[in-house]
Amino acid sequence: MKNLFVLDGGMSRELLRLGAELKQPEWSALALMNSPEIVQKVHEEFIEAGADVITTNSYALVPFHIGHEKFETDGPALIALSGQLARAAADGRKERKVLVAGSLPPIFGSYEPQNFDASTVQDYLKVLVANLEPYVDVWLGETLSLIAEAQAVRTAVQHSDKPVWISFTLADDAAHLDDPVSRLRSGETVEDAARAVARSGAKALLFNCSKPEVMLRAVETAVAVFKAEGADLQIGVYANAFEGEQGDSAANEGLHETRQDLNDDAYSRFACSWVEAGATMVGGCCGIGAAHIHRLKGTLAQVKLAS
Numbered sequence: 506m507k508n509l510f511v512l513d514g515g516m517s518r519e520l521l522r523l524g525a526e527l528k529q530p531e532w533s534a535l536a537l538m539n540s541p542e543i544v545q546k547v548h549e550e551f552i553e554a555g556a557d558v559i560t561t562n563s564y565a566l567v568p569f570h571i572g573h574e575k576f577e578t579d580g581p582a583l584i585a586l587s588g589q590l591a592r593a594a595a596d597g598r599k600e601r602k603v604l605v606a607g608s609l610p611p612i613f614g615s616y617e618p619q620n621f622d623a624s625t626v627q628d629y630l631k632v633l634v635a636n637l638e639p640y641v642d643v644w645l646g647e648t649l650s651l652i653a654e655a656q657a658v659r660t661a662v663q664h665s666d667k668p669v670w671i672s673f674t675l676a677d678d679a680a681h682l683d684d685p686v687s688r689l690r691s692g693e694t695v696e697d698a699a700r701a702v703a704r705s706g707a708k709a710l711l712f713n714c715s716k717p718e719v720m721l722r723a724v725e726t727a728v729a730v731f732k733a734e735g736a737d738l739q740i741g742v743y744a745n746a747f748e749g750e751q752g753d754s755a756a757n758e759g760l761h762e763t764r765q766d767l768n769d770d771a772y773s774r775f776a777c778s779w780v781e782a783g784a785t786m787v788g789g790c791c792g793i794g795a796a797h798i799h800r801l802k803g804t805l806a807q808v809k810l811a812s
Contacts, residue, residue: 509780509805512743512788513551513559514798518763520547522794534565537583541590548594552603554795555802556788559595559603560645561637563587564610567629576629581636588640606670607641609633609658611648615714616674618650618691623657630661638665647672648714651691652701659705671702672711672741677719687723699727703736711741714790717767717775720744721782728783739786742779746792763792769800776801780808
């Protein structure tokens with residue numbers, strides 16, 4: 506078995522738990538503006554819980570959330586700050602190596618593949634890449650809804666020598682829970698997405714910000730594609746704890762409720778099934794906090810010992 510890496514969990518609700526003010530449309534970007542010390546504290550708590558990788562709080566630092574004017578005037582400094590805070594938290598852990606992943610989010614909105622604009626996407630991605638570059642160990646294109654978004658991330662970091670991880674969000678509404686074919690939110694198949702990532706030079710394919718129930722099928726599909734392609738990529742999962750449908754409102758207009766049934770023990774059981782299927786990186790997305798990651802770390806240690 507390959508080494509297992511534990512990723513961190515969702516940033517925003519941990520910020521709320523520690524007292525940061527968050528409101529739409531800025532959301533987690535607001536904490537960088539008003540309480541950056543809490544952002545670093547969240548990173549530190551995830552590391553203390555056992556995370557081997559923490560992700561910069563740069564997800565909402567796009568015009569979709571903070572507006573075009575603020576992105577132009579304050580974006581570079583805020584993006585750099587998100588990298589600095591994560592780097593400080595990781596470097597503060599002297600007894601073990603903690604990696605910093607630079608979050609490269611969907612520029613035109615989460616779960617909104619129809620808004621993707623290939624003609625302008627690099628204008629925004631290049632600002633994120635330039636200002637995160639000094640602080641990160643790996644690039645993480647995350648919550649991507651269509652293959653073209655992943656290709657845009659790959660283009661944006663083509664001159665960097667840092668590894669690239671691509672993470673897609675999956676269709677997880679009621680109609681797709683029983684679909685035998687795993688799909689991205691664009692409707693494209695995970696099979697096609699995995700094949701594209703395998704041929705792109707990326708080092709890992711992950712699935713995030715979708716219900717845990719749809720992740721296993723995606724992992725199994727990716728394993729099969731990589732075997733057929735002769736590709737040696739890591740596979741990762743970090744699911745969310747959202748309740749109900751996720752695509753029925755714009756991602757910067759409201760706050761999804763989180764599931765009461767997805768406690769740390771239940772989430773760890775899901776994670777074990779992903780690892781058994783071939784995943785080597787697991788963590789959590791929205792609503793998955795430090796307590797979940799702590800349980801996950803302990804559970805996966807037992808899995809590794811037993812393998």
